[in-house]
Amino acid sequence: MIQLEHVSKVYNGTHKAVDDCSFSVEDGKITGFIGPNGAGKTTTLKMITGILEATEGSITLDGVDIKRNGVEAKKKIGFVSDNPDSFLRLKGLEYLNFMADIYDVPTEGRSEKIKEMAERFEMADALGDKILSYSHGMRQKIMVMGALLHSPSLWILDEPLTGLDPKAAFELKDMMREHADSGCAVLFSTHVLEVAEKLCDKVVIINKGRIVFQGTLDQLRQDYPEGTSLEEIFLAVTEHA
Amino acid sequence: MRKYLILTGKLLKSGLGGFAASGKNKKKKRNLSQGVMWLILLVCLIPMIGMLYKAGGGAYGLLAPIGQEGVALELAFFAGSIMNLMLGFPMIISVFYMTGDIEKLLYLPLHPWQIVGAKFTVSLLYTYLTSLYFLCPFLVGYGIASGAGAIFWIFIVIAVILLPVMPLVYSAILSMIIMRVFKKAKNKDFLSIISVILSLVLAFGISSFTSSMGNMGNQQLMDMLMKGRNSLMGLMNGIFPSLRFLEKGVAEGSILSMLIFLGITALALVVFFLIAERLYFAGAMGMRETTARRKAVSSRESHKLNRRRSPRQAYLLKELRLLIRTPIYFMNCVMLVFLWPLFFLIPLVIQFSKSGGIDIGGLLSALDLGSTGASAVVLFVVLCVSLGAGLFNYVAGTAISREGKNFQFMKAIPVSFRTQLQAKLLSGLYIGVGGTTLYCLIILLVLMGCFGLPVWILPFALIGSVLANLIQCLIQLFMDLFHPKLTWESEQQAVKQNMNVMVGMLLNLIAGVGIGMLIFWLYKILSLPLTAYAAVVCVLLAAISFLLYKGVMAYGIRRIESLE
Numbered sequence: 001m002i003q004l005e006h007v008s009k010v011y012n013g014t015h016k017a018v019d020d021c022s023f024s025v026e027d028g029k030i031t032g033f034i035g036p037n038g039a040g041k042t043t044t045l046k047m048i049t050g051i052l053e054a055t056e057g058s059i060t061l062d063g064v065d066i067k068r069n070g071v072e073a074k075k076k077i078g079f080v081s082d083n084p085d086s087f088l089r090l091k092g093l094e095y096l097n098f099m100a101d102i103y104d105v106p107t108e109g110r111s112e113k114i115k116e117m118a119e120r121f122e123m124a125d126a127l128g129d130k131i132l133s134y135s136h137g138m139r140q141k142i143m144v145m146g147a148l149l150h151s152p153s154l155w156i157l158d159e160p161l162t163g164l165d166p167k168a169a170f171e172l173k174d175m176m177r178e179h180a181d182s183g184c185a186v187l188f189s190t191h192v193l194e195v196a197e198k199l200c201d202k203v204v205i206i207n208k209g210r211i212v213f214q215g216t217l218d219q220l221r222q223d224y225p226e227g228t229s230l231e232e233i234f235l236a237v238t239e240h241a
Numbered sequence: 242m243r244k245y246l247i248l249t250g251k252l253l254k255s256g257l258g259g260f261a262a263s264g265k266n267k268k269k270k271r272n273l274s275q276g277v278m279w280l281i282l283l284v285c286l287i288p289m290i291g292m293l294y295k296a297g298g299g300a301y302g303l304l305a306p307i308g309q310e311g312v313a314l315e316l317a318f319f320a321g322s323i324m325n326l327m328l329g330f331p332m333i334i335s336v337f338y339m340t341g342d343i344e345k346l347l348y349l350p351l352h353p354w355q356i357v358g359a360k361f362t363v364s365l366l367y368t369y370l371t372s373l374y375f376l377c378p379f380l381v382g383y384g385i386a387s388g389a390g391a392i393f394w395i396f397i398v399i400a401v402i403l404l405p406v407m408p409l410v411y412s413a414i415l416s417m418i419i420m421r422v423f424k425k426a427k428n429k430d431f432l433s434i435i436s437v438i439l440s441l442v443l444a445f446g447i448s449s450f451t452s453s454m455g456n457m458g459n460q461q462l463m464d465m466l467m468k469g470r471n472s473l474m475g476l477m478n479g480i481f482p483s484l485r486f487l488e489k490g491v492a493e494g495s496i497l498s499m500l501i502f503l504g505i506t507a508l509a510l511v512v513f514f515l516i517a518e519r520l521y522f523a524g525a526m527g528m529r530e531t532t533a534r535r536k537a538v539s540s541r542e543s544h545k546l547n548r549r550r551s552p553r554q555a556y557l558l559k560e561l562r563l564l565i566r567t568p569i570y571f572m573n574c575v576m577l578v579f580l581w582p583l584f585f586l587i588p589l590v591i592q593f594s595k596s597g598g599i600d601i602g603g604l605l606s607a608l609d610l611g612s613t614g615a616s617a618v619v620l621f622v623v624l625c626v627s628l629g630a631g632l633f634n635y636v637a638g639t640a641i642s643r644e645g646k647n648f649q650f651m652k653a654i655p656v657s658f659r660t661q662l663q664a665k666l667l668s669g670l671y672i673g674v675g676g677t678t679l680y681c682l683i684i685l686l687v688l689m690g691c692f693g694l695p696v697w698i699l700p701f702a703l704i705g706s707v708l709a710n711l712i713q714c715l716i717q718l719f720m721d722l723f724h725p726k727l728t729w730e731s732e733q734q735a736v737k738q739n740m741n742v743m744v745g746m747l748l749n750l751i752a753g754v755g756i757g758m759l760i761f762w763l764y765k766i767l768s769l770p771l772t773a774y775a776a777v778v779c780v781l782l783a784a785i786s787f788l789l790y791k792g793v794m795a796y797g798i799r800r801i802e803s804l805e
Contacts, residue, residue, distance in 0.1 A: 011805075051652040052805055074655035086647045089430070089566040090559065093538050097546045101555030102654050111547045125535045128542070130566075133533035 001027050001185055002048060002154060007057035009043050009209075017043045019209040021057070025154075025187045025202075030180045032200035033189040036238055040209040041189045042082065045158050048187070049079045061154055075103065078152035082159045084139035092127040092134070092142050096149060103150035110149075117145045120171050136163040144172060155179055157188040161195060173199055193230045207238045244351060248359040252342075253366060255730060278724050278740050285747030290378045297382025305387070311492035313383055318404060318488060321376045322481045323445075325368050325405040329412030330440045331572045334433055335733045336364045337413070338420060339569050342731070343525045357517040361413065368405040376401060396491045396499055403506050407481055410509045414516055415440050420524035433568040438576065446587050483509075552656045556664035557671075563643075564636060564668065569732040570643065573742075577633035578676030611693045613771050619685070619694060620775055623702040624760070627677040627709035628753035634676065634710070637669030638717030638745040639736045641725040641801075648727050651801065658798045666714055666793075673710035681706055701775040708782035709756070713749045715789040720745040722793070722800045756782070 002025035009018040018040045025031045035041045046052040048059055050066045050073065059066045064073040087095050096114050105113070118124040121141045131139055140163045148155070155176065161169050176186045176199065190196055196203055197217060205213040213220060220233055227233035300313035337360050346356050380397050387393070419436040483505035490499035538546075550558070564570050609615055644651060651661055685702055688694035720741045729735045736742065760778055767774060 046649065049653050051649045053802075071655045071657055074653065077653075079653055081649065081653075083646060086650065087559070087563070089563055093543065093546050094562065098555050098559050100547075101550045102552050102656055104552070105549070107547065107549040110549070111543060114543075114547065124537050126533070128536060128538040129533040 001025065001062060002156075002187060003058075003060045004044075004048070005058050007044070007047060007054045007059060009040075009047060009052060010055045017209055018047070018054075018206075021206070021209075021211050023204050023211055023214045025185045027153075027185050028180055028183050029201040030176055030186045030188070030199055032196035032203045033187060033206065034191075034193070034196055034203055034234065035189075035206035039206045039238075041206055042158060044206065045079075045156055045187075045189060049077055049156055050074055075150075076152055076154050078147040078150070078155050080140075080144050080147045080155075080157040080160050082162070084136065084143045084163070086131075086143070088132040089130055091130050092123065095131060095142060096127070096146055099146035100149050103152075105150050113149060113151075114145075117148070120175070121145060121168055137165050137168060140164055141168055148175070153184045155184070155186040155188070157186075159190060160188055161190065161192065193234055197230050205234070205237050213237055245355040245358050248346075248351065248355060249362045252336075252359050252363045255342075255734075278744055282740065282744050282747065285744065285751060286374060289747075290374065293375065293378035294382035297379035297384075298386035299382075300379075301383045301386040310383075310387065311488055314380075314492050315484070315488045317376060317379050317383070318400065318484050319481065321372060321404050322408050322484065324371060324375065325408035326411060327441065327445070328368060328371060329364070329405075329409045330416060330437050331576075332364050332367060332737075333409065333412045333416045334420075334437050334572065335569055335737060336360050336367075337416065337521065338433060338525055339733060340731045343522075347522075347526075353518045353522060354514055357514065357521055361409065361513070361517075364409055364413075365405055368409065369401075372401055372405065376404070390494075392494045393491065396494070399499065399503075400487055400491055403503070404487070406506050407483055407509055410513045411480070412440065413513060415443070417517060417520040417524055421520045424524055430566055430568045434571050434576070437568075437572050438580065441580070442583060442587070445584060553660050553664050553667075556656065556661060557667050560640075560664060560668035561671065564672070567732060570639075570736060573733075573736040574635040574639055575672050578630055578672055581630045581633065581676070582680060611695060616695055616698055617771055619688070619698060620702055620705065620771075620778075621760075623681045623685070624705050624709055624778075625757070626681060627673075627706040628713070628749075628756065630677045631673050631710050631713040632746050632749055632753070634669060634673040634713065635717065635736065635742045635745070636672045637666055637714035638721050638742050639739060640665035640669065640718055641721045642727065642729075642735045642739055642741065643732075644725075645727055645729050645735055648725075648804065658801045659794060662718070662794060662797045662801075666718055669714035669717065670707075670710055673714060674707055677710060678703055678706040697772060698775075701772075701779055704779045705775075705782060708779065708786050709753075711786045712752060712756070712782065712789060715786070715793050716748050716752055717741075717745040719789075719793045719796065720748065722797045725804070727804070756785070 004024070005022050007018060007021045008016065010016050021040075021044060033041055033044070043052060047054045048061070048066070050070050053067065061073045061076050064076065066073040087098070090098065093114070097110075100110055100114075114127075115124070118127055121144070123138065123141055123145065126134060126138060126142075131142060134142065140160070144157075144160060147157075157176075160172060164172065173195070176188070180186050180201070200217065202214070202216055203220065204211060213223070215223075217230070220230075220237075221227070224233045224236050227236050297313070297317070300316070301310050304310045304313050343356075380401070383389075384393055384397060416436060419439065420432070423432050423436070483502050486498040486502040486505065489495050490497075490502055564575055641648070651658070681702060682699075685694065685699055689696060689699070724741055726735060726739045726741070759781070763777060763781070764774065767777065769777065
């Protein structure tokens with residue numbers, strides 16, 4: 001479970017990118033993190049993963065405080081960033097093994113895990129090639145594989161479906177569902193409201209750095225009965241905020 | 242012309258990079274740290290600029306009484322041209338082939354000459370930075386000592402502006418031919434690296450071979466000397482035939498010679514444009530593409546890779562792989578550390594072939610390497626080689642900058658910053674040790690086996706060499722932590738247009754001289770047997786390394802925590 005309490009982030013002492021955010025990502029659920037461009041989604045995800053330090057408030061991952069015990073907290077996360085253009089001159093398999101070493105994945109079972117994921121994402125034939133030779137979607141896939149290799153209990157994904165082909169997107173969504181159903185937590189940001197609608201058990205909407213809604217989609221529809229589609233509701237929520 | 246100028250400006254701006262502004266305070270802090278860097282750079286460079294200025298005046302004072310002051314100018318112009326040629330190859334490969342912008346430029350309504358011209362101009366402007374520090378002080382010293390008039394100063398300005406053109410044209414043409422010929426090579430990264438190495442060796446070999454000073458006997462030199470004023474000029478020009486006109490123009494105020502120099506330079510540019518328009522685009526297209534096997538990894542290869550390593554080992558391996566496989570990183574951070582012996586060997590081999598052979602074995606036997614004095618000299622040379630060649634090791638000096646946008650990865654993974662910094666430090670140390678200690682080890686073993694060098698020297702020499710490398714890597718790492726360049730679009734901005742590299746190198750130079758002076762001072766005040774003295778030096782280097790390591794780690798961890 002991910003718990004944020006009164007979290008704020010101020011850049012350079014002046015610009016408040018995230019303002020007093022409190023929400024939780026419960027085990028067994030997929031939580032969609034939605035908001036317009038520049039709303040503070042990526043900043044919030046970066047604070048949760050320890051890339052940025054919160055100016056105020058606390059963030060705990062399965063009860064471990066990211067600020068006080070960063071290394072332990074980070075071991076619980078599988079994080080997929082929005083930039084898949086990293087480690088381009090490593091081969092796919094080298095990258096996966098690098099991530100496995102970083103996250104202490106034992107030798108036993110490593111090959112099987114890599115093989116299983118490679119087959120699922122149709123990447124088995126590409127693992128011997130450099131990431132530089134991959135298409136955008138393949139780069140995204142290898143990053144997802146690298147993040148999930150250590151079987152983390154908490155999945156945090158920043159725009160994970162961007163660039164994925166329909167098959168890979170389907171597989172990833174399926175994996176997210178399976179992960180949540182096994183009692184773990186999934187948090188992902190997205191711009192695609194249809195995906196959020198179909199996949200999420202809960203949505204958190206952020207606008208101008210503040211959480212403007214959190215709850216199930218049914219609750220959202222109840223709160224905004226005038227909207228006929230999620231798109232209209234989303235616009236209403238972010239405009240009224 | 243307007244489009245060419247706009248494109249040059251844009252390429253230059255994106256090349257020089259700078260940090261993306263995000264808020265006033267950040268900008269202020271950045272300006273402050275950049276200001277500190279410039280100050281350090283200036284303080285480090287002042288002694289060198291002063292020395293070169295004095296050398297210019299001194300050379301005039303020495304050569305003017307015998308009517309050969311022009312030789313000083315020839316020396317400066319020739320050295321400047323060779324320096325530009327050496328720097329030119331990696332520069333041309335970087336700017337023309339590795340920036341990856343060619344495919345973004347091709348669909349713009351630009352003429353080929355505008356793209357090629359802008360790229361050439363950017364390369365030319367970069368070379369002025371080195372000319373400014375190394376060539377100008379010497380020429381100013383010369384001019385002031387000679388009480389030169391207005392014509393001299395006008396010609397000097399023209400010389401500084403146009404001197405790098407010819408070496409860059411050579412570098413560009415040779416690079417384009419190689420890149421075009423091997424266009425179909427599968428591994429383009431490897432091709433780029435090989436091209437630079439090949440071009441450097443070729444250029445250095447040709448320039449050494451064609452320089453005719455070494456061919457002359459004493460009598461020939463005396464005869465030439467007697468021929469009249471500046472009669473010795475022209476001996477070093479080698480592959481730069483236009484230099485003799487430049488030298489004559491500047492030394493004697495000959496307008497005609499200057500015009501000929503201008504004409505040859507213009508002709509070189511015309512040739513460059515003609516060749517570039519035919520060769521460049523065909524060679525540069527698809528440079529960023531890389532071939533893929535798309536074949537399942539064999540179980541053997543998979544088994545080899547899927548073995549668990551500690552996070553430090555894995556991180557170190559990742560650093561080394563990226564350093565060696567990324568041409569820009571390899572050429573700028575690694576290559577020279579390993580190539581430096583070539584720059585001694587090539588002239589030696591050429592000299593050897595011209596003079597008909599030198600009895601190196603006899604020379605070494607005569608030195609009596611078993612004696613205490615010779616042993617001391619060997620130890621000192623090992624230390625000097627380690628400190629000297631280590632100056633070209635920019636691995637630790639760009640360790641943080643190379644992360645760029647991926648810096649957030651350092652903060653997201655469950656590996657302590659200490660471990661990550663240790664891995665980065667080790668990657669620099671491994672490269673440094675590989676390029677210095679390993680060479681020294683081979684030579685020492687040969688000297689021991691064949692010429693009776695005492696065996697006890699080996700541990701002291703190796704420990705001293707490793708520690709010298711460690712000290713240099715720590716200083717470089719500190720500089721990069723202090724002022725990392727994390728916002729860049731192409732890899733070359735991370736390492737090539739990174740002031741840390743220059744400042745780190747100069748600080749290492751000062752540290753090297755300081756360590757040398759300290760060792761010499763210890764030698765004077767301690768009357769110990771050589772073995773004990775060598776042990777004292779090793780302990781001293783270990784103490785410096787330890788203190789630096791503690792300081793850099795403590796600072797580095799805090800610094801990475803604060804970087805966002």
